[in-house]
Amino acid sequence: MIICKTRDEISAAVAELRRQNKTLGFVPTMGALHNGHLSLVKKSMSENDCTAVSIFVNPTQFNNKHDLQTYPRTVDADVKLLEETGADIAFVPSVETMYPEGLDNVTESYDFGFIGQVMEGAARPGHFNGVGIVVHRLFDLVKPDRAYFGMKDFQQIAIIREMVRQCNINIEIIPCPIVREDDGLALSSRNTRLNEEQRRQAVQISQTLFKAVGLVGEKSVDEVKEFVISTVNSVPLLDVEYFEIVDGYSLQTIPSWNEAEWVVGCITVNVGDVRLIDNITLKK
Numbered sequence: 001m002i003i004c005k006t007r008d009e010i011s012a013a014v015a016e017l018r019r020q021n022k023t024l025g026f027v028p029t030m031g032a033l034h035n036g037h038l039s040l041v042k043k044s045m046s047e048n049d050c051t052a053v054s055i056f057v058n059p060t061q062f063n064n065k066h067d068l069q070t071y072p073r074t075v076d077a078d079v080k081l082l083e084e085t086g087a088d089i090a091f092v093p094s095v096e097t098m099y100p101e102g103l104d105n106v107t108e109s110y111d112f113g114f115i116g117q118v119m120e121g122a123a124r125p126g127h128f129n130g131v132g133i134v135v136h137r138l139f140d141l142v143k144p145d146r147a148y149f150g151m152k153d154f155q156q157i158a159i160i161r162e163m164v165r166q167c168n169i170n171i172e173i174i175p176c177p178i179v180r181e182d183d184g185l186a187l188s189s190r191n192t193r194l195n196e197e198q199r200r201q202a203v204q205i206s207q208t209l210f211k212a213v214g215l216v217g218e219k220s221v222d223e224v225k226e227f228v229i230s231t232v233n234s235v236p237l238l239d240v241e242y243f244e245i246v247d248g249y250s251l252q253t254i255p256s257w258n259e260a261e262w263v264v265g266c267i268t269v270n271v272g273d274v275r276l277i278d279n280i281t282l283k284k
């Protein structure tokens with residue numbers, strides 16, 4: 001595996017692959033890699049000649065300083081895991097490499113419209129602009145054929161698709177299923193910040209979403225929404241920030257089950273100072 005740190009290094013590595021006419025899959029990550037990330041790497045490896053993975057904790061997408069400071073960083077272990085999994089390139093840039101103009105001078109500004117304003121967009125002002133900026137810059141450097149994203153960050157995929165559409169970028173965006181622990185908790189780098197008791201209680205997030213699937217049709221959209229929020233909030237250490245039942249394509253909330261073909265329940269829960277997100281397809 002080639003490890004690239006600078007713009008010149010990644011550009012040279014990618015140019016060499018292109019010279020050999022190889023297809024390239026790309027998995028952008030913020031590190032603290034877990035089996036969810038590795039499932040993306042494996043999918044990319046199965047669909048492309050070569051796979052590049054970036055590890056970069058992107059400051060411009062954190063609207064909360066504490067979240068940025070406490071975000072888990074395990075670069076050495078990450079690189080080792082990528083090597084063992086069989087990735088071809090690890091791109092591990094510094095903040096200066098990604099933002100040579102300095103973080104205070106970053107000027108790109110995206111307007112994602114409605115999909116950027118709801119749920120995570122409303123809860124984390126500036127977050128999706130930062131995601132758009134860094135993913136666009138990574139795409140410019142890595143120039144992959146396909147890029148792989150986990151569906152745990154459901155809204156992020158819609159944002160990246162929109163960014164690719166607005167900027168006319170010729171890269172196929174491939175959404176990949178959520179990977180869960182045996183008890184159902186969605187894998188997340190942030191899970192490592194939960195203490196034992198928080199981790200034990202956090203399982204109720206996914207368990208409640210699974211129960212909600214069984215209530216579709218039998219109960220109204222509002223009743224299912226109320227069921228999920230009150231059930232999760234009844235767990236002492238869990239605090240629902242939002243739970244929305246939305247059209248999976250437009251992200252508009254729906255008044256009744258027949259309003260959309262694909263219906264997704266999206267939840268964000270604070271467990272102490274750890275913010276966990278999850279989602280489930282309620283109907284498709």
Ligand code: PAF
Nearest residue numbers: 028029030058131134153
């Ligand atoms: O999903 C993530 O880990 C990040 O938002 C991403 C796509 C790597 C951009 O920093």
